[in-house]
Amino acid sequence: MSIVKRRFFAGFMGQQTKWLNSMAEKGYRLVKTGKLEYVFDECEPGKYVYTVEYVGDRSLEEEEKYKAFLEDIGYQVFYKNMNLAYSTNKLTFRPWADKGGKFSTLKTTFNKELLIVEKENDGKPFQLHTExxxxxxxxxxxxxxxxxxxxxxxxxxxxxxxxxxxxxxxxxxxxxxxxxxxxxxxxxxxxxxxxxxxx
Amino acid sequence: MKDNVKSGALTEVTFFILLSLYEPKHGYAIMQFIDEKTGGRLILGAGSLYGAINTLTEKGWIEPYGDSDGRKKEYVITGKGRQIAEKELQRLRDLTETAASIMRK
Known part of the structure; x- marks a missing residue:
């Protein structure tokens, strides 16, 4: 059975990670993300672990390459927005971003500032950046x-x-x-x- | 990932990635290789591995292997990468020799 929860964590990635992991411990696995909505399916409690990563400085091409790499590793990956914008024709200037990501639109990297990454719990801490x-x-x-x-x-x-x-x-x-x-x-x-x- | 230019020393992770790619491997297999060979002591996260693969590919020490249409992308060490690994092995040999000669006195 699916359940829908509404939450908004903005840039508080640690809080978001904690919340997703506490849901997983209770036996809910993320299956879909919306702007505010998180859809969960029931699963075996503690079967999955989550981490959240900031990718807002990347171009769409780079984001997709990275996402594909993580999926190749065997992880489940979701895009997540860090901001709330309900306009249909949004253009944002991101001078800090990679070439190709400096102007962010809804068609490209807007609302894809974060990745939620899921792996099967193997008892080890889930860290993407270890070096x-x-x-x-x-x-x-x-x-x-x-x-x-x-x-x-x-x-x-x-x-x-x-x-x-x-x-x-x-x-x-x-x-x-x-x-x-x-x-x-x-x-x-x-x-x-x-x-x-x-x- | 930055390797010490002055001494020519590789980071442990860089060396292990090069070693793992004497046989072609995809990302997950590289992580497993490192986990196995170090008995779980050295853990390499997927994000760090992604950065390392890009850096090493740019340097020409490793390269994509085969055409991986629809399959998991694999990598393999290059001739230049082998030279670098050889040099690192020699450096580590010298280091252990020096250490042994001092510590066993």
């Missing part, structure tokens, strides 16, 4: 949209100057956008230190 350098690159890629958002907010704050209210709002936004960058930068620094010793 330190690869993890560093991954965090750097996740940082890029935040840097861009921060830069835009700062730019607006300067443009609105000396209009106190909009300047204050844009300035605070810039500070908020800076938080994930700080967290990830700490992670990157830690990885770099470990890497110096191990490789």
């Amino acid at each position: 330190k350098q690869d993890q560093i690159d991954y965090y750097n890629r996740m940082n890029q949209p935040w840097y861009f958002a921060m830069f835009m907010a700062l730019l607006l704050a300067v443009i609105y100057w000396p209009n106190l209210l909009p300047t204050a709002i844009c300035g605070s936004l810039a500070v908020i956008f800076m938080l994930p960058v700080i967290i990830m930068t700490f992670k990157i620094r830690k990885l770099k230190k470990e890497k110096e010793l191990e490789e």
Whole structure:
């Protein structure tokens, strides 16, 4: 029997992973994703494990190549949106993306910012990025949209100057956008230190 | 994946991927090979493997094997890749020799 759940995790990938894994433990396996909907079928509890990966910096071609690679490995892969947009003719500028992914539309990479990856539970932790350098690159890629958002907010704050209210709002936004960058930068620094010793 | 240019040392994962491809393999088989040969000590995630395969293909150390229409894509080591692996074996031999000569004194 299928059940439908509605959730929206935006960029909180860790939360999304946890939730999918808790559903799997209860005996629900993901079969379909929509913008807010997750469709599950009943399965043996704990048979599958999930992880969520950010791929919003890739072009459609790159995303599909990567997805096909993961499917070849034997994983089940779903696209998932990180944002909510209900327009039909959306075009987004992503200066941080790969060549071919800089302008994202509904036909290409829009609403495909994340991959949900499922594998059969073999008792080992499910990690796609195990190499330190690869993890560093991954965090750097996740940082890029935040840097861009921060830069835009700062730019607006300067443009609105000396209009106190909009300047204050844009300035605070810039500070908020800076938080994930700080967290990830700490992670990157830690990885770099470990890497110096191990490789 | 970055290999130390100065010393010429390969990362353990790079070396294992090269070793695994002395016989053509697809992605999952590479992961299994590493898991088996290291008794589960070294775990390579699929995302890291994807990056590594692309880097090694760009460097010309490995290449796609056969035409894999509809089948799982396979890879194999190239002549250049074999040379690199040989060099790494020699480097590791020298290293163990040095280590043994110091530690057994």
